[in-house]
Amino acid sequence: MITINESNLIVAKIKPLEVTEKIGLNNSLDRILANPIVADIDQPSFDKSAMDGYACKRKDLQKPMKVVGVIAAGTVVNEVVQTGECYRIFTGAPLPPGTDCVIMQEDTTVDSNGLVYFKAEKTKDNICYCGEDTKAGKIVVEAGTRIRPQHLAIMASYGVVEPTVTKKPTVTFFCSGSELIEPTDKPQGAMIRNSNASQLIGQLTEAGAQVNYKGIISDDFELVSQSLKSNIGKADIIIITGGASVGDFDFIPSVLKNIGAEIRISALNMQPGKPVLFAILNNTLIFGLSGNPVSSFLQFKVLVEPVILRLSGANSFLPTLVKIPLAKEIVRKKGNRQLYIPVGINELGQAEPVRFNGSAHINALNLANGFVVVKPNITILKSDELVYMILI
């Protein structure tokens, strides 16, 4: 068994796939940028008014000023403004040559002849100067960034209409379990519906993987060996869930050894979800996850998603931890494992534990927004204490 920190170091050493593709900007949401975005122009690209008001010379502020024209955004004035002159100007419009400040509409009066008087004591320039936000040539979004809506705006403003993103890692997965039936059927006797597959399809999709679900296979040594072996080299990642009916600890590890895979992780110091497998065979990464959907959900979040993000070249691949106050005390008897407690966010913005009967409790995550992380050997977290939370 290794710790989560040790597992994170193993993930950090996995090399990105470094296969890229070009994609239309408006279809690039949530993809990982392969190259940095470099500003092709200064931002702003000209001195522009930050206000609706009058563009004038600061040295004229004590005199009446004659309005010689109107400048809307998009309009360029080439004539140089003379002493005693000003322009009516709107937000975003370029400053006319010869002016050095914009006075706000609210700071002026206009007389019956149309002359403008500055009536305040002082004024800022109210100008967004050329290049004050960014200079051309500067990196504005780093490679490895996951593209969020705000990055679409940034890329658009620098003319990046077809960003280069990394290819989605491909993931093939099976659900092993002689007790499993597909959700379309009604379970009889000791059978249960396979709930892991749909959840995993959702998690994989969100993590940015290309998913290929291969269905249920029974817990047969030869069958599982064959199913894994025949997919080696055909996907970046193979996942198999379950194997519980023959003892979590023994079945899948034996299969992995049988097909010649090198096991890197066989157990993680976490609760729930301790028995989890990570192995490698001919550059294909193989995961064995729990058959219990809550354990499997967490193992995915803690181990598989970071690996997918790492393969995708994301510069941030571990789950983001947010500090948040706890709504209710959490106590556990003994605690040598890192405990993950499903919580919702309540109306006060606190983490509030949800009803959780254990890792087979399929409904437990219904109202959960994440997990509070309880470090090994911590047995009490007090109400109002600041704790770390993984958002889901």
Add this chain to the structure above:
Amino acid sequence: MITINESNLIVAKIKPLEVTEKIGLNNSLDRILANPIVADIDQPSFDKSAMDGYACKRKDLQKPMKVVGVIAAGTVVNEVVQTGECYRIFTGAPLPPGTDCVIMQEDTTVDSNGLVYFKAEKTKDNICYCGEDTKAGKIVVEAGTRIRPQHLAIMASYGVVEPTVTKKPTVTFFCSGSELIEPTDKPQGAMIRNSNASQLIGQLTEAGAQVNYKGIISDDFELVSQSLKSNIGKADIIIITGGASVGDFDFIPSVLKNIGAEIRISALNMQPGKPVLFAILNNTLIFGLSGNPVSSFLQFKVLVEPVILRLSGANSFLPTLVKIPLAKEIVRKKGNRQLYIPVGINELGQAEPVRFNGSAHINALNLANGFVVVKPNITILKSDELVYMILI
């Protein structure tokens, strides 16, 4: 100008569209459930072993026990277990009749004749009892829930392979601005690239809308009036961004009055993003957002996304607020508006303000994970103080 609370009340009164459709379970991620999910079976649906161990009678624990068989998950045993007998049993397998507890493997010794001895002082039942998590007929996921990966697992386990979800609200949008060019072109003079459209496509998609972007239109009164009018009734929502070049406050409101729309909101007590429009004409909801991408981003998050979620029938439609410690003091001179400060989440899980030059600062949100909310009339937030944050 109205407050954010007043705006939230207006949003709360908007009626859901109540148009539904059926969709394949594995394609339903992030959709809004139209009907509650009701358990069709008990969960678990039989008494099952929570452990790998031996199923036996508690009254036999002090005696040697004979192993009469092995039960894997998925296997049903019908013969009643007799006194002095036990079954080797695996996690998830059904209890054989006549037994009332499972002793853990670790708590046993097996002698050379294969007889099992319980060596611990006491044991739990280690049984997940039929129906202990959920009884058939109970609602397990409420209508209005946004479907997350964990809900896919829950639905699968109750046989819901084609959930009924609400239809995506349709949104048609324009970007108004005589200074705008599409990102494909290089800006000359006082022109700027349209960055709002791509960002809005991203935000609308994430919020669960069906998006129809109609392009840039110049700030021409007749043209904008005509463009809005001709789309009334063809979409649930029409959005127009910009209008800055002719004064944010006057142009779009005049257009809206001209076409006969009823203006419900003309300004929100927020910073940035105060001038924002919400109007209604013949059941079509119309929004006027800022031309500045940071203001527009925030107006979307505070006003438009809640409306989309409300139309979709989501039971939670306002942005989730998380309480989080602030990494650095925030001071503002005067503060009668509700201030939204873009922040990242640092390595300590705290909210850390990012560089932000104002609402036209297009790169400001590059490293942002959300906004800290500073209530009106609060001018100082101290370092380490717990603040509310909207995650993006």
